Amino acid sequence: MKRLILLLLLVTTNHLYAQQHTLPRWFTQAFNKQSLDKKYLLRTYHKLTFLEADFNGDGVKDVVAMILEKKSQKIGLLLIHGSTNKVTVFGAGVKVGKPGFDDSDDLKWIDGWEVYKEKVAYETKFDNGDIIGSIKRRLINKAISIWENQDGAPLAGGLITWNGKKYIWIHQGE
Numbered sequence: 001m002k003r004l005i006l007l008l009l010l011v012t013t014n015h016l017y018a019q020q021h022t023l024p025r026w027f028t029q030a031f032n033k034q035s036l037d038k039k040y041l042l043r044t045y046h047k048l049t050f051l052e053a054d055f056n057g058d059g060v061k062d063v064v065a066m067i068l069e070k071k072s073q074k075i076g077l078l079l080i081h082g083s084t085n086k087v088t089v090f091g092a093g094v095k096v097g098k099p100g101f102d103d104s105d106d107l108k109w110i111d112g113w114e115v116y117k118e119k120v121a122y123e124t125k126f127d128n129g130d131i132i133g134s135i136k137r138r139l140i141n142k143a144i145s146i147w148e149n150q151d152g153a154p155l156a157g158g159l160i161t162w163n164g165k166k167y168i169w170i171h172q173g174e
Contacts, residue, residue, distance in 0.1 A: 022049075023042070023049065023050050023063065023065060024052070024063055026082065027050070027063040027065070027080055030080050030085040030087075031078075031080065033085075034085070034087060036078065036087065039069065039070060039071070040067040040068065040069055040070065040078060040089075040092065041067065041068040041070055042065055042066070042067060043065075043066035043067055043068050043075065044066075048113065048114070049065065049066075050063050050064060050065040050066075051063070051064045051065075051113065051114065051115050051144060052064075052115075053115045053117075053142040054082075054141065054142060055079065055081075055141055055142055055143070055144065055161075055162055056081060056141060056162040057140060057141040057162060057164075058081070058083050059083075060081070060082040060083040061082045062079060062080065062081045062082050063079070063080055063082065064077050064078065064079040064080075064144055065077070065078055066078075066110075066113075067089070067092050068092065069092035069093045071093075072092075072093050072106075074091060074092050074093050074105060074106040074107075074108070075091055075092060075106060075107045075108045075110070076089055076090055076091025076092025076093070076094065076096075076105075076106070076107050077089070077090045077091060077092075077107065077113075077144065077146075077160070078090075078092070079144075079167075088167060090107070090144075090160055090167070091104065091105060091106055091107035092105075092106075092107070093105050093106075096160070096169055097158070097169040097171065107146065109148045110146050110147070110148065110157075111147060111148050111149040111154075112146070112147050112149065112154065113144065113145060113146045113147070114145050115142050115143075115144070115145070116139075116142060116143040116144065116145040116159055116161075117142055118139065119138060119139055120136060120137065120138060120139065121136075121137045121139055121143070121159055121161075121170050121172070122134040122135070122136055122137070122172065123135050123137050123170045123171055123172065124171050124172055124173060124174070126171075131174065137170055139159075139161055140161075140162070140163070140164060141161060141162045142161075143159040143160060143161035143170075144159065144160040144161070145157065145158075145159050146158060146159075146160070147172075147173070154173065155173055155174055156171075156172065156173035156174040157172055157173060158170050158171045158172050158173075159172065
C-alpha cells in the first residue's frame with residue numbers, strides 16, 4: 001500500500017511539474033502559424049518557461065515566453081494575446097523602456113521573472129542617472145515583472161504592463 005501511494009505521489013508530482021513547463025497548445029500553434037519560429041527560438045533555460053495571465057484585461061489569458069532572436073542572438077519576451085493571437089515582442093531586437101535611458105533591446109540581463117498581481121507599483125525616477133525618488137503608479141492589469149539580481153537579491157528591473165492602449169515600462173530599483 002505504501003508503494004502504491006508513493007507511486008501515485010510521484011506520478012502526480014511529475015505531471016504537475018510537466019504542466020508548468022509545457023507551453024499551452026494554442027500558443028505554440030499561433031507561434032508556428034505566424035512563422036515566428038523562423039525568426040525566434042523559444043528559450044527554456046529559466047525555471048519558468050512561460051507566464052500565463054490576462055495581461056491586457058480582456059478576460060482571456062495571454063502567454064509570454066522567453067525567446068532568442070536567431071539573427072542577432074538577442075534575448076527577449078514574446079507575448080501572444082489569447083483572444084486575438086496578436087504578438088508583442090519586448091527585447092530580442094525591439095527596445096523596451098524609456099528612450100535614452102533603459103531602452104534595452106536585449107534582455108540577456110534577466111535573472112528572474114513572474115506575474116505581478118498587485119494594483120500598485122512604484123516607479124523609480126532619475127535625473128541625469130541619479131535616483132531622485134519614486135512615484136506611485138496604479139496598475140489596471142497584471143504585469144510582467146523582470147529583474148536582475150546582485151548578490152542573490154533583485155537589484156533592478158521593471159514591469160511591463162498594459163495601460164489600456166499599449167504596453168509600457170515601469171522602471172524599478174537602481
